[in-house]
Amino acid sequence: MATTGRGGGRTLITGWFSFPDGEATAGDVLALNRVRAVFEDRDLPYDVAWSPGFAPGELALEEAVPEAYTRLVFVCGPLHGPRVAALHRRFAHCRRVAVGTSVIDPHDPAVTGFHRLLPRDGTPAPPRQDLSLRAPSGAAVPVVGVILTDGQHEYGGRRLHAETARTVTAWLAARPCAPVPLETRLDRTDGRLCGTPEQLLSVLERLDAVVTDRLHGLVLALRCRVPPLAVDPVRGGAKVTAQARACGWPALLPGERLDPAGLDHWLDWCLTRGRAALRRAPAPAPDSGDQAPLLPSALDAGPGG
Numbered sequence: 001m002a003t004t005g006r007g008g009g010r011t012l013i014t015g016w017f018s019f020p021d022g023e024a025t026a027g028d029v030l031a032l033n034r035v036r037a038v039f040e041d042r043d044l045p046y047d048v049a050w051s052p053g054f055a056p057g058e059l060a061l062e063e064a065v066p067e068a069y070t071r072l073v074f075v076c077g078p079l080h081g082p083r084v085a086a087l088h089r090r091f092a093h094c095r096r097v098a099v100g101t102s103v104i105d106p107h108d109p110a111v112t113g114f115h116r117l118l119p120r121d122g123t124p125a126p127p128r129q130d131l132s133l134r135a136p137s138g139a140a141v142p143v144v145g146v147i148l149t150d151g152q153h154e155y156g157g158r159r160l161h162a163e164t165a166r167t168v169t170a171w172l173a174a175r176p177c178a179p180v181p182l183e184t185r186l187d188r189t190d191g192r193l194c195g196t197p198e199q200l201l202s203v204l205e206r207l208d209a210v211v212t213d214r215l216h217g218l219v220l221a222l223r224c225r226v227p228p229l230a231v232d233p234v235r236g237g238a239k240v241t242a243q244a245r246a247c248g249w250p251a252l253l254p255g256e257r258l259d260p261a262g263l264d265h266w267l268d269w270c271l272t273r274g275r276a277a278l279r280r281a282p283a284p285a286p287d288s289g290d291q292a293p294l295l296p297s298a299l300d301a302g303p304g305g
Contacts, residue, residue, distance in 0.1 A: 011039065011046040011071040012091070012162045018061045019050040019083050030132035031076035031100050066091050074098045076131060079111045079119075088113030100131035107114060117144075142208040142271055144177045145226075147184060147217035153232045160255035164213050164233040167258045172211070174260075175267070180207065186215045209270045211263075213255070214238045219246050222247055227270035229263065231255055 014036060022269075022288035032048065039046045072087060072094040079101045088096060088109070098114045105111065112190030120125040124295040148165050172179050182203065188195040194203065201224055204210065208227040210221040218240060221228035232240040235257045244252040250264045251274055 009045065010069050011044065011073055011092075012064055012069045013039075013046055013048045013073045013075060014087065015075040016077040017051055017054060020051055020060075020062070021055060022051055022083070024051065024054045027130065027132045030077045030135035030137065031130065032118065033137070034131040034135035035073065035075050035099060045229070066093070072096045072284055074101065074114070076100045078102045078104055079114075079117075080104050081110055082107050084110035085113060100128075107118055117270050142177045143206070144172070144179055144267070145182045145207045145212075145217075146172065146179045147182050147205060147210060147212035147214050147222070147232075149214050152233070155238060157275040158235040158238070159220045159233065161213065163232055164255045164258060167260075168211060168213070168231065168263070171260045171263050175264070177267075182217075184220070185216055208275070209267060211267070213240065214245050218243055219247070222249060222278070225281075227251065227274035227278055229253070229266045231258060 013032065015028055015032060015109045016022040017032065036046070036048070039303050045174050047059055047064065050058040051057075052060045070093075071090065074084065074087065074096070077099075079098055084220045087110075087166050094284070095116045097116045097118065098111075099118040101117070101119050103111055103117065103119050106123070111117070115229050117123070119125075119128070120130055130183060146168070148161075148168065149163050150165065152236075153160060166182040180203075182191055182200070184200065185193065186195055186200070187193040194200040201220065204221055204226055207226050210219055210226055211231070212221070212228055213231040213233040213253060218228045228249070228251065230240055230249070230252045231254075232238060232244075232252065234240070235256050237254060241254070244250075251270050253266060256302065273304075
């Protein structure tokens with residue numbers, strides 16, 4: 001693991017993921033991993049400067065001591081603007097190299113300040129493949145759909161929706177899984193949302209589990225044989241609890257007693273025993289609890305029938 005060096009010959013690796021107001025994209029971090037692999041293969045000492053907003057506790061760019069480094073490498077993203085140009089002034093004594101970057105304006109001080117460019121595009125040279133394409137990566141993780149709601153105001157003072165969302169999303173942020181935010185709400189005009197039930201079902205079928213505080217998040221996951229971890233966001237329990245009982249599904253937590261340990265327990269159960277149970281379960285019979293067959297007789301009963 002790279003640590004902050006104090007001697008000569010050390011490299012500081014930077015990128016847009018280093019700036020406090022920058023951002024870390026998956027492509028940026030994979031490109032960084034590719035560069036780190038090269039350094040480690042050659043046993044070259046280095047540190048990585050991270051945005052404290054993305055990686056609190058890691059070395060921040062503002063904390064990096066320029067005199068500790070003889071080289072600076074900027075990885076991925078576009079070379080432009082005052083933040084990149086400022087690196088040249090602060091690390092003026094270092095040899096500065098940009099790799100896997102896009103050149104927008106070759107006369108920009110952010111570009112001309114580097115001693116050497118190894119760009120992916122934007123120069124007369126043929127474009128190169130992005131570094132993320134061949135970057136090492138870790139093991140795959142479960143893909144978990146996240147279906148939460150901030151509505152249901154009809155429950156008044158019993159609502160725990162905001163608290164539920166905060167607890168669930170903070171827990172997921174620390175959980176080794178790939179969260180996929182989803183909506184049961186359909187929209188035929190917004191290409192970011194499903195426009196038909198079949199589209200949503202097609203997404204659900206490809207997941208490993210679902211975490212939801214919505215009744216239909218629970219039900220539609222079960223329909224797709226994907227184990228849902230259901231949270232009832234209404235104090236005392238309401239329709240999510242009732243539906244979990246109707247379906248005989250045990251992975252249910254009350255919003256008023258929500259904690260990471262309980263969430264961990266039931267998601268682990270969903271990904272193992274719960275998934276196996278759903279695979280073995282027969283498809284629901286047409287009349288097994290479905291109220292639709294009762295509808296015609298209810299309509300014919302007349303007022304008060």
